[in-house]
Amino acid sequence: MSKMTKDIDxxxxxxxxxxxxxSVDASAITVSVxxxxxxxxxxxxxxxxxxxxxxxxxxxxxxxxxxxEITVQLPPxxxxx
Numbered sequence: 001m002s003k004m005t006k007d008i009d010x011x012x013x014x015x016x017x018x019x020x021x022x023s024v025d026a027s028a029i030t031v032s033v034x035x036x037x038x039x040x041x042x043x044x045x046x047x048x049x050x051x052x053x054x055x056x057x058x059x060x061x062x063x064x065x066x067x068x069e070i071t072v073q074l075p076p077x078x079x080x081x
Contacts, residue, residue, distance in 0.1 A: 006062075007033040014038055014057050023052045029070065031057070036064035043073050 011033040018026035029042040038057050044050050050070045058066045 003035065007035070010036065010038070010060070010062050014060050014063065017056050017060055018053060021052060021056045024049055024056065026053075029053055036062060037067065038063050038065070039067045039069060041069040043071050045073060045075065047072050 011031050014031045014033070015026065018024050018029060018031070025044060028044055029040055032039045032041075038060075040053055040057055044053065050068065050072055053070060054066055054068050057063060
């Protein structure tokens with residue numbers, strides 16, 4: 001299996017795990033892989049969600065490391081009048 005094929009397989013497995021993780025909106029996260037190193041990018045709604053995505057990706061067999069470029073976009077504060 002070539003390196004590129006291994007990276008594609010690893011990317012697909014990371015995506016599958018993110019999609020099955022209930023606390024992560026996987027549709028908002030892009031996964032790329034190079035030489036076994038995963039880069040996550042996108043925007044999520046909380047720091048807990050970002051941490052969960054990083055943990056899930058890092059737990060996939062074959063992942064050598066995770067670089068998270070995920071940004072957290074918190075909802076605007078509620079203003080009470």
